[in-house]
Amino acid sequence: MEPAGPLNVGSVARLCANYDIKELRLVSPRCDPSDSEAVRMAVHGDAVLSDATIFPSLLEAVADCQLIAASCGRIDHGDMPLQSPEELAPWVQRGRTQGLRTALVFGREDRGLSNEELLVSQRIVQLHTGDLYPSLNLSHAVAVVLHELERERRLQAKSGSPSQSAPLSEIQASATELDDCLRDAEALLLEVGFLLEHTARARMAKVKGLVQRALIRSEEVALFRGMVRQLRWAARRNRP
Amino acid sequence: MEPAGPLNVGSVARLCANYDIKELRLVSPRCDPSDSEAVRMAVHGDAVLSDATIFPSLLEAVADCQLIAASCGRIDHGDMPLQSPEELAPWVQRGRTQGLRTALVFGREDRGLSNEELLVSQRIVQLHTGDLYPSLNLSHAVAVVLHELERERRLQAKSGSPSQSAPLSEIQASATELDDCLRDAEALLLEVGFLLEHTARARMAKVKGLVQRALIRSEEVALFRGMVRQLRWAARRNRP
Numbered sequence: 001m002e003p004a005g006p007l008n009v010g011s012v013a014r015l016c017a018n019y020d021i022k023e024l025r026l027v028s029p030r031c032d033p034s035d036s037e038a039v040r041m042a043v044h045g046d047a048v049l050s051d052a053t054i055f056p057s058l059l060e061a062v063a064d065c066q067l068i069a070a071s072c073g074r075i076d077h078g079d080m081p082l083q084s085p086e087e088l089a090p091w092v093q094r095g096r097t098q099g100l101r102t103a104l105v106f107g108r109e110d111r112g113l114s115n116e117e118l119l120v121s122q123r124i125v126q127l128h129t130g131d132l133y134p135s136l137n138l139s140h141a142v143a144v145v146l147h148e149l150e151r152e153r154r155l156q157a158k159s160g161s162p163s164q165s166a167p168l169s170e171i172q173a174s175a176t177e178l179d180d181c182l183r184d185a186e187a188l189l190l191e192v193g194f195l196l197e198h199t200a201r202a203r204m205a206k207v208k209g210l211v212q213r214a215l216i217r218s219e220e221v222a223l224f225r226g227m228v229r230q231l232r233w234a235a236r237r238n239r240p
Numbered sequence: 241m242e243p244a245g246p247l248n249v250g251s252v253a254r255l256c257a258n259y260d261i262k263e264l265r266l267v268s269p270r271c272d273p274s275d276s277e278a279v280r281m282a283v284h285g286d287a288v289l290s291d292a293t294i295f296p297s298l299l300e301a302v303a304d305c306q307l308i309a310a311s312c313g314r315i316d317h318g319d320m321p322l323q324s325p326e327e328l329a330p331w332v333q334r335g336r337t338q339g340l341r342t343a344l345v346f347g348r349e350d351r352g353l354s355n356e357e358l359l360v361s362q363r364i365v366q367l368h369t370g371d372l373y374p375s376l377n378l379s380h381a382v383a384v385v386l387h388e389l390e391r392e393r394r395l396q397a398k399s400g401s402p403s404q405s406a407p408l409s410e411i412q413a414s415a416t417e418l419d420d421c422l423r424d425a426e427a428l429l430l431e432v433g434f435l436l437e438h439t440a441r442a443r444m445a446k447v448k449g450l451v452q453r454a455l456i457r458s459e460e461v462a463l464f465r466g467m468v469r470q471l472r473w474a475a476r477r478n479r480p
Contacts, residue, residue, distance in 0.1 A: 007247065007281075014377060020370035041247075044373050086391065128390040130260035133284050137254060140383035143376070147384040150368040151326065 001058055001117065002108045003138065004030040010041030010049060011139035012106075017045035019146040024052040025061045025103075058105065058117050059179055065103035066172035067095040070121035071141050073112050073134065081213065082126040085145060089152035091123065096149075097156065100172055104145060109138050116201070119208045120175055122215055173221040181221045182208055185228050192235050241298055241357065242348045243378065244270040250281030250289060251379035252346075257285035259386040264292040265301045265343075298345065298357050299419055305343040306412035307335040310361035311381050313352050313374065321453065322366040325385060329392035331363065336389075337396065340412055344385060349378050356441070359448045360415055362455055413461040421461045422448055425468050432475050 003009050009031060016024050026033060033052055042049040055061035062068050069092055072082065096102050105121055107113035118124055127144050129136060136144070173181075186204050189195040195203055216224075243249050249271060256264050266273060273292055282289040295301035302308050309332055312322065336342050345361055347353035358364055367384050369376060376384070413421075426444050429435040435443055456464075 011377060011380070015380060017373045018369050018376055018380075020372060041377070043377075044375075084391070085387075128387055128394060129258050130390065132260060133257045135284075136258055136383070137251060137281070137283075137379075139377075140251070140255060140258075140380060143380035143383045144387045147325075147368055147387075150370065151324070154368060 001027045001105065001113060002030050004109055005138070006031045006033070006035035006038035007041050008109065008138045009033050009035075009052075010038035010045075012142050013038070013042040013049035013052065014045035015139065015142050015146055016048040017042075019150055021048070021146065024048050026052050026054050027058050027061045028056060029054065058120055059175060062103040062105065062120060063176040064101055064174055066100040066174050067092060067102040068105060068121040068175055069103070069123040069125055070105040070113055070118055071107065071145060072118060072124045072126050073107070073136060073141065082124050085125055085127060085148040088123055088125045088145075089148045090156075093149055093152040093156055095172075096153075101174075103175075104142075106138060106142055116205065119205055119212060120179075122172075122212045171218045173216050173218045177218060177221045178208075178211065178216060181225050181228070182211075184225060188228050188232050188235070191232070241267045241345060241353060242270050244349050245378070246271045246273070246275035246278035247281050248349065248378045249273050249275075249292075250278035250285070252382050253278070253282040253289035253292065254285035255379065255382050255386055256288040257282075259390055261288070261386065264288050266292050266294050267298050267301045268296060269294060298360055299415060302343045302345065302360060303416040304341055304414055306340040306414055307332060307342040308345060308361040308415055309343070309363040309365055310345040310353055310358055311347065311385060312358060312364045312366050313347070313376060313381065322364050325365055325367060325388040328363055328365045328385075329388045330396075333389055333392040333396055335412070336393075341414075343415075344382075346378060346382055356445065359445055359452060360419075362412075362452045411458045413456050413458045417458060417461045418448075418451065418456060421465050421468070422451075424465060428468050428472050428475070431472070 003012075003026065009026070009029065013024055015021070032038070033049060033054075038049060039046060069088055092102060092104075105113065105117075107117070125145065127136060127141055182204060185207070186195065186200055189203075190197070190200060243252075243266065249266070249269065253264055255261070272278070273289060273294075278289060279286060309328055332342060332344075345353065345357075347357070365385065367376060367381055422444060425447070426435065426440055429443075430437070430440060
């Protein structure tokens with residue numbers, strides 16, 4: 001998300017190559033990914049770097065993804081529950097094994113992700129650090145998360161099953177599906193006067209936090225949209 | 241060990257600050273630790289960076305240390321058994337809790353550590369990576385190891401005991417004690433003709449590998465030295 005340092009972008013491209021991550025997506029980078037400093041740090045991740053795709057918004061970057069986890073270094077993270085990397089890894093890795101399109105989101109070097117951006121994710125991971133200076137460099141956060149996923153991948157490959165037994169939902173909704181649905185619901189709730197312009201964002205954030213924790217499925221989103229459509233029809237039906 | 245990149249040195253200083261590591265020791269750095277690139281990457285690790293001490297050899301750098309673990313990215317690592325970070329962490333963290341002076345050794349960016357240098361350590365850790373491009377950037381390797389130790393530290397702090405129950409030996413020998421002892425033994429074995437000049441290094445490496453795996457204690461080194469002294473006396477006694 002909006003990386004400002006070409007050294008970081010290059011380093012992350014190298015890490016993608018180190019961990020067989022095929023795709024690097026940059027949201028509105030504040031630096032040139034083809035900068036010589038980025039190329040220098042990418043080393044054998046140069047193909048990942050040159051193939052990196054650029055998106056204008058986080059939502060567009062993860063639009064096709066079904067499992068989305070964000071890294072959060074900040075203390076103030078709203079109501080979203082935080083997980084440790086070792087808690088996150090079995091969930092992400094199992095999803096990857098089942099073929100779910102998975103995104104790992106990392107925030108800006110200087111101010112991480114906003115609470116609204118965090119809500120694009122279903123899970124938020126907070127890395128272990130000391131207390132005095134907890135702010136890790138961006139690429140080091142990426143290194144730690146990818147290492148933990150690789151550890152879990154090997155563990156699952158060895159045991160034939162994930163180290164955590166909770167079943168993943170069948171078909172996760174994509175970020176786009178969920179966002180479209182929530183916008184639709186928000187419009188309805190504004191229309192019916194449940195939401196006011198100045199309270200809409202905060203209230204919808206709570207709704208989003210809830211369904212993200214629940215790992216909403218595609219079929220549930222469809223159900224929800226059906227409800228909204230019907231309610232809208234009902235709300236409009238008797239208007240003069 | 242002989243870092244060549246000021247960006248790496250600065251990044252590692254920042255990681256030291258992130259993880260409350262008080263001391264950064266550089267062995268014959270191939271770059272200037274006060275280079276502007278190093279300072280730029282250190283951010284709030286600037287004090288660690290400016291206080292970093294420089295040593296002419298690995299052995300001198302770890303001379304006062306009792307627990308020594310090295311990171312090894314290379315495939316060819318001699319006979320030394322490799323551990324994963326999660327296997328290493330309980331051992332290191334328990335030693336730190338017991339007040340043992342602990343060193344984490346990281347090799348050169350381009351060629352890691354030699355087998356002889358690896359033998360300075362009692363444990364060798366190999367990080368998880370993908371198979372195609374397993375070579376992590378130096379500072380990313382440091383990030384992964386320090387994160388794992390911090391995870392273990394929290395785990396032990398919570399449970400009041402390490403997650404692995406094997407007891408640490410009482411008083412570990414320091415690297416200097418062990419090295420002095422082995423040199424003394426080597427001299428004796430050359431003197432008595434057990435070793436020849438061209439086989440000494442390889443054979444002593446095997447001895448060192450053995451005692452390192454055993455986590456030799458200070459008192460055992462003393463015992464060993466007593467033996468060597470006595471054998472030398474015996475060997476010289478009847479010479480013409």
